[in-house]
Amino acid sequence: MGELGRLDQLIIPFLGHNITLNLKVMLMTWIVFIALIVLGLFASRKKKILPGPIQAFGELIVSMLYGLTEDALGKERAKTYGPLVCALFMFLLLSNWLGIIPHLEEPTKDLNTTLGLGIMGFIIAHYAGIKSKGFKAYIKEYFQPIFFMMPLNLIGELAKIVSISFRLFGNIMGGSIIILVVSYLTYSVVLPPFLYAFFGLFVGTIQAFVFTMLTIVYISVQVK
């Protein structure tokens, strides 16, 4: 049970501060990056009218995600934000599934990953809002309905980052803790594979989709 809450960290002292690197998480993130790049190369190499299995799979995912983006943002903006949405979903999906492979861990189990992605979505949404509405109209929104609501509106916006990143983090980390404890109690007999299927594949897919959808929705709330 000692594994619960243990982290592999490298701490570098730098100008009086400590820089902490979570080595295992970084390694796992790079594994996901490489897997994604390889998948992308295979899917787009030798493009044919009659697609091969990997190309068909890639086209299916891309067209589905573009469709979702178009529904929320309209055709024009979908061209700008579609690639972001596809990349985000594929990254999260592979990250959440990575834990099924023995000795590998989900990068999304670390709050730093999900918080980073949440802040990225937040900045993109607000940049899109400023670009489409203009700076003045954007600032004015914070003083709706009355001017003294400004601090609460601001906290409400920041709470979005907390909720989106903690949702993913809580689900994935929760799943892995439950799997760890149940495996320990049952000596890894019978139950763990089903739990991996539920928390890794099923919950992982749903949460990757929810995170991506919420990012799209945050952008669409800002631009409209």
Add this chain to the structure above:
Amino acid sequence: MAVDVETVVKIAAYAGGGMAMGFGAIGAAVGEGYTAARANLAISRSRNPEISGEIFKNMLVGQAVAESASIFALVIAILLLFLDVPLPSLLKAAALLAAGISMGFGAIGSGVGSGYPGGEACFGIAKQPEIASQLTTNMLIGSAVCQTPAIFSMVVALMLMFIEFGNAPLQPTWAAYLGAGLSMGLAAIGSGYGGGLAAGASCEGISRQPKTAPSVTTIMLVGQAVSQTPSIFGLLISFILMFKSFPESTALSAAMALLAAGICMGFGGIGPGIGNGMAAEGAVRWVARNVEHAGDLMRIMLVGQAVSQSTAIYAMVVSLVLIFVV
């Protein structure tokens, strides 16, 4: 009568186990009863008796998923009853009691909530037997997402039980642990129930217009995700209460501030969770009837939820002030 530390830890573990299972049994039973009632209604209303077997099967699957919240509670209760505590301390006693509180309250909402999709799916199968498998899939997705608050509660309970928090000073920290349990457990009630409302409406909507299933499922997931936000605030506050180290102080007010932070976030999360669920329920129901307005409905749902959520944000702000300022 002198009571030694080991006995206190045992007492706390037994009390926690009792609370985990006792409170945890409430929700799932209510939810399963609702599923069974809708299934009976569906069988009596449907014109062809052959599909009663299909409805019965779907009812059992739905109830099995609704049961999982109380199974989580059972696991925690059994762990608490038979746990060996290597280094008994009064702090551990507080943590074990808090683990029971977190899991017990946390299972209520998810249990009740995940009964709704089961019931509506049974009713939908009676109306449209040919899309039975589609309805069952949607029901499973919806009720699995309903379990998220219960899973958060279980995670907090397991952390309180198994993580060694080191040599934290007893004085304010016991209250922080109890606050962590209360914050997560209570805040999970509303979110679990609200998520269930949205999932139920989506099963009903798909049975009315099977063609709209993709948009209905998407809006259901977004709506449920936003309904869960109050329980995520609860999780955040309980993480802060568990992992922040508090300076030792013998003043009772420091401890009470931490306990109050947990109570504030816990109760503050119940209403917004249910309200957000109602907003999501309405949006999902009307998307199924009027799919071309899906974009507008989703935007209005989100704005409405953001307003209803503001009370949870007030609760979170007050809790943070209680933890960091007072």
